Amino acid sequence: MxxxxxxxxxxxxQGYYAGFISRLIAFVVDIAVINLSLLFIGWFIGLxxxxxxxxxxxxxxxxxxxxxxxxxxxxxNPVFIALFIFGFVFIYFTFFLSFxxxxxxxxxxxLRVVPVQGGPMSLKRxxxxxxxxxxxxxxxxxxxxxxxxxxxxxxxxxxLARTYVIYTWKARPDENxxxxxxxxxxxxxxxxxxxxxxxxxRKQEQSS
Amino acid sequence: xxDNSSKALIPVxxxxxxxxxxxxxxxxxxxxxxxxxxxxxxxxVGLGIDEFQRHLSSWDEEYQLSQxxxxxxxxxxxxxxxxxxxxxxxxxxIDNDQLSNDFRFTIIGLLFExxxxxxxxxxxxxxxxxLINDVTTPIVRPFTRSWLIPPxxxxxxxxxxxxxxxxxxxxSLGRSEYIRSRAMAQTxxxxxxxxxVDTLANDPEIQxxxxxxxxxxxxxxxxxxxxxxxxxxxxxxxxVRALLRRTPRAELPLPPEDVQKSAVHVRQPxxxxxx
Numbered sequence: 174m175x176x177x178x179x180x181x182x183x184x185x186x187q188g189y190y191a192g193f194i195s196r197l198i199a200f201v202v203d204i205a206v207i208n209l210s211l212l213f214i215g216w217f218i219g220l221x222x223x224x225x226x227x228x229x230x231x232x233x234x235x236x237x238x239x240x241x242x243x244x245x246x247x248x249x250n251p252v253f254i255a256l257f258i259f260g261f262v263f264i265y266f267t268f269f270l271s272f273x274x275x276x277x278x279x280x281x282x283x284l285r286v287v288p289v290q291g292g293p294m295s296l297k298r299x300x301x302x303x304x305x306x307x308x309x310x311x312x313x314x315x316x317x318x319x320x321x322x323x324x325x326x327x328x329x330x331x332x333l334a335r336t337y338v339i340y341t342w343k344a345r346p347d348e349n350x351x352x353x354x355x356x357x358x359x360x361x362x363x364x365x366x367x368x369x370x371x372x373x374x375r376k377q378e379q380s381s
Numbered sequence: 382x383x384d385n386s387s388k389a390l391i392p393v394x395x396x397x398x399x400x401x402x403x404x405x406x407x408x409x410x411x412x413x414x415x416x417x418x419x420x421x422x423x424x425x426v427g428l429g430i431d432e433f434q435r436h437l438s439s440w441d442e443e444y445q446l447s448q449x450x451x452x453x454x455x456x457x458x459x460x461x462x463x464x465x466x467x468x469x470x471x472x473x474x475i476d477n478d479q480l481s482n483d484f485r486f487t488i489i490g491l492l493f494e495x496x497x498x499x500x501x502x503x504x505x506x507x508x509x510x511x512l513i514n515d516v517t518t519p520i521v522r523p524f525t526r527s528w529l530i531p532p533x534x535x536x537x538x539x540x541x542x543x544x545x546x547x548x549x550x551x552x553s554l555g556r557s558e559y560i561r562s563r564a565m566a567q568t569x570x571x572x573x574x575x576x577x578v579d580t581l582a583n584d585p586e587i588q589x590x591x592x593x594x595x596x597x598x599x600x601x602x603x604x605x606x607x608x609x610x611x612x613x614x615x616x617x618x619x620x621v622r623a624l625l626r627r628t629p630r631a632e633l634p635l636p637p638e639d640v641q642k643s644a645v646h647v648r649q650p651x652x653x654x655x656x
Contacts, residue, residue, distance in 0.1 A: 188641035189633050192614020283607055291639025321621045324634055341644045347608035
């Protein structure tokens with residue numbers, strides 16, 4: 174446990190801001206869930222359209238239904254398909270965030286989106302956060318990478334929607350995984366702290 | 382113990398009973414186990430061979446069926462000629478490692494060729510034997526019909542009768558023992574199978590293991606993934622800050638109290654919450 178090695182470090186990181194990798198994995202899981210769902214819906218629509226094949230007796234009889242060809246053409250229209258996918262993704266993120274504060278991917282990784290003042294997420298804020306993804310995507314992902322350098326580990330969509338993403342489980346680092354590298358960074362951090370404090374002292378001495 | 386079970390399973394032939402009462406001593410306590418073991422082995426081999434032959438014939442039928450389907454579906458293949466008909470093998474399925482394939486195919490071809498050759502040679506030998514018999518019988522007939530031969534022939538016939546009687550006894554014994562052996566092996570297999578099923582069905586530890594294994598494994602994987610991702614978060618923070626020459630984080634900043642409370646009120650995930 175790397176965090177407990179420091180004097181003021183907490184036992185676990187529950188309630189602390191979640192880092193980039195955890196959020197990335199959660200996002201990947203969400204994308205996988207969305208893709209699988211769309212695949213299933215596409216298969217179902219394909220099955221529905223196959224009923225209208227002219228070779229089948231059912232297809233021949235269904236052809237007499239008024240406007241059925243228009244409906245089929247609409248279903249096969251690329252613009253409609255793109256809008257449908259966008260709508261599905263929009264509903265997926267806004268519904269889950271406003272309902273429980275986390276999408277399935279975030280739930281798997283033990284993360285939750287909360288407003289900066291705490292409490293549950295509102296639908297309005299969820300919608301705002303969804304549309305705030307757009308600048309993060311348009312900036313070629315810089316908006317997402319902002320998590321790494323931001324003090325509160327906020328991406329651009331979090332800053333715009335005034336939300337934080339926090340760990341909801343008693344988050345602890347793995348005892349073996351990357352522990353050596355993390356310790357190295359921590360020791361270099363302490364060394365840098367010491368040099369900084371030495372510099373400050375000298376400055377103080379010189380000024381006095 | 383063994384005698385009762387075997388009687389219950391199969392009818393013992395009368396000839397065998399006579400044999401048991403006469404020269405044939407069925408068992409002593411020492412040899413009873415050995416005999417049972419022999420029976421079990423013979424029965425298992427018999428059952429195994431029968432089962433293997435049954436599978437072989439079914440596999441062969443399946444193979445023939447697939448061949449017919451392949452031929453009817455106009456597949457464009459390369460072909461390898463067999464004895465009976467042209468066997469179709471898609472060219473793509475032939476391995477690229479030509480040298481090792483050639484060796485393998487040569488060995489297989491040799492095996493089948495040897496079988497065919499042996500069969501034809503045996504037929505030739507049989508024909509030759511019949512021919513020799515036909516040729517030599519008229520020549521040796523004066524000797525076989527002379528006055529010297531009948532006493533020798535009687536002795537020879539008596540010997541043959543005794544030999545046949547002995548052979549018949551062995552055959553009878555073998556038949557009855559084979560039936561017993563098969564029955565015994567069948568019983569052994571069935572009881573072993575039944576015991577295994579009973580153990581799996583009734584042992585609470587195994588039941589619990591089966592029920593919890595799937596869930597437990599998934600929980601473990603998720604916990605491990607989460608822990609590693611937290612490590613990776615910390616590592617990436619340190620790495621990027623070092624790269625950008627930013628002042629390293631002394632500590633992770635503590636979120637406002639209300640935000641922290643929001644983490645506690647949500648549904649507690651997985652097993653980690655109880656640790």
